[in-house]
Amino acid sequence: MTTPTTGRTVIVTLPPKLPLLSSNQRPHWATKARRTRLIRDTAAWTTRALREAPMQRAVVTAVVHPKTNRQFDPDNYHPTAKAALDGVVDAGLLPDDDKRHVIRTSYEAGPKTPEGWRFELRIEEVA
Template sequence: MTAVAFREMQARRTRGRATPSGGATKPRRPVDPGPASEPDALELPPLLVGLAGVGRVWTLLMPYSELLTSNQRLHHMAVHRIRKRLRADAAAVARAQLVPGLDRAAVFYALHPRPINRKRDPGNWAPSAKAYVDGFVDAGVLPDDDHVHLLGPNPVMGPPVASGAARMSLVIAELPPL
């Protein structure tokens, strides 16, 4: 590296633009939910058909937030920032809905997509669901998210939101202890 190239690199860093091309990086837009819209309620009986001994059931609609997908290629710190916010959102919603501590539960996550006419794969949003389940553990809803205490999270396609960004709702079904 020449002295001139080194000085140019230092100048870019001090301006907050440490990109190899020397151009400014494009700032991320915050998620704009648009007008407030709530998705329709999920049909719970089809979800719970294969489970034996289901007790109480809670449906938690998560707030609008940037979601993680399996297809994204983000910097690890951006993933950490999003995961941390999703975890905190899940813990706050679980506490607000007064979900008690459970010994064992099944969790389903339903993606409520934007109204775009194309196919969706709800399994791609598993990283977001994992962060939400970790938030439930933080809130004390589950003792741990291992195979003994948790069945799932299982993906389900939910009804779309009328407008705005995609949302997720989680269904927690109490299961009897093993």
């Protein structure tokens, strides 16, 4: 099903080499909490720096750019996407990340980036 968008897209790119969270990892709870906070805070200040007007509803695509050509599953980076989306909400771009404001979240692999793994949220405003 296609969701009608307004054509406005905001891309929140986290810096390369930021430690990402994957569903395959099993870190200590304190390590996971520190990484989650780092991703959330980084996404918040990155979103604020864009100085974009708030949106009410959006479709979100999480794009994972690998460092190598090895196979990987972009869906496994859901913990990173959730933390980053919480940061976008903290910055005020979206009022909340519930089902009324985030219509759909999808995951895709981006092109290889030799400087390190990179993660971005592509946020498309919905009419």
